[in-house]
Amino acid sequence: MILSTLQKKKYTFSLGLKLPPYLDSKHLQQAATIINAYSKMVRYVASINTIGNALSVDPVSEAPFISSNNGLAGLSGPAVKYTALANVRQMRNHLDAAIDVVGVGGIETGEDAFLFLLCGATAVQVGTCHWKEGPKCFDRICDELKAIMAEKGYSKVDDIKGKLKAWSKEGAALTRAAKKKQQAEEEEEEANKTDAAQEKKDEDYSLKMMNNILMVVIVALLAQRYGLYEYLGLE
Numbered sequence: 342m343i344l345s346t347l348q349k350k351k352y353t354f355s356l357g358l359k360l361p362p363y364l365d366s367k368h369l370q371q372a373a374t375i376i377n378a379y380s381k382m383v384r385y386v387a388s389i390n391t392i393g394n395a396l397s398v399d400p401v402s403e404a405p406f407i408s409s410n411n412g413l414a415g416l417s418g419p420a421v422k423y424t425a426l427a428n429v430r431q432m433r434n435h436l437d438a439a440i441d442v443v444g445v446g447g448i449e450t451g452e453d454a455f456l457f458l459l460c461g462a463t464a465v466q467v468g469t470c471h472w473k474e475g476p477k478c479f480d481r482i483c484d485e486l487k488a489i490m491a492e493k494g495y496s497k498v499d500d501i502k503g504k505l506k507a508w509s510k511e512g513a514a515l516t517r518a519a520k521k522k523q524q525a526e527e528e529e530e531e532a533n534k535t536d537a538a539q540e541k542k543d544e545d546y547s548l549k550m551m552n553n554i555l556m557v558v559i560v561a562l563l564a565q566r567y568g569l570y571e572y573l574g575l576e
């Protein structure tokens with residue numbers, strides 16, 4: 342209704358729309374059809390807003406974590422990431438190419454940003470993570486994204502944007518191999534840690550023994566110096 346009013350009044354500015362999460366693909370498609378009818382006016386959509394009507398309960402106080410609205414509020418952060426990825430992916434598929442999709446929902450790392458770009462986002466928004474970590478999260482996320490791109494040989498965002506591949510046996514095999522490699526690396530790291538801890542233990546023990554021997558030698562020398570052996574009849 343707002344869009345049709347604006348169009349009738351022949352406003353010329355561009356609009357960005359913040360979209361709710363659609364939990365049913367049909368609803369998402371219907372929303373995209375409506376938005377496409379205003380493609381001259383709508384420049385981008387940001388998908389998704391929080392998932393409404395969530396309740397977080399504190400086991401210590403046995404009460405809701407937040408005071409307002411009987412503790413009911415919108416859900417954000419990592420818990421909404423998969424819904425957000427699905428919405429971004431489908432919105433990108435249904436919307437006119439001229440309308441950009443900004444991905445938002447649970448983005449905390451460069452890898453998260455990478456996934457949203459693959460699903461067709463032109464840009465990403467970071468909400469909850471910024472609230473928890475502060476503005477330094479932006480540089481960190483950018484650096485992590487750059488590192489992933491460099492490792493995979495991508496030089497620009499357009500190399501990734503909307504390039505989500507179809508599931509394949511070859512892809513799944515790559516994932517299994519990568520997991521196996523990571524597991525082996527973690528096991529090696531754990532073994533190195535154990536070796537280092539044992540080495541430190543051995544070193545500490547040797548040092549203690551040397552200290553004890555030194556003490557015995559010093560006591561023996563002092564005893565000799567002050568004639569203790571003679572006094573005790575040991576010489």
Ligand SMILES: Cc1cc2nc3c(=O)[nH]c(=O)nc-3n(C[C@H](O)[C@H](O)[C@H](O)COP(=O)(O)O)c2cc1C
Nearest residue numbers: 359389390391417418445446447448467468469470
């Ligand atoms: C405390 C808080 C306040 C928010 N206020 C708004 C708002 O005023 N307008 C809006 O469009 N979205 C608002 N959002 C939703 C976020 O913009 C974002 O869509 C959602 O939190 C998912 O992203 P995130 O997981 O990165 O936080 C708010 C979210 C939070 C947690």
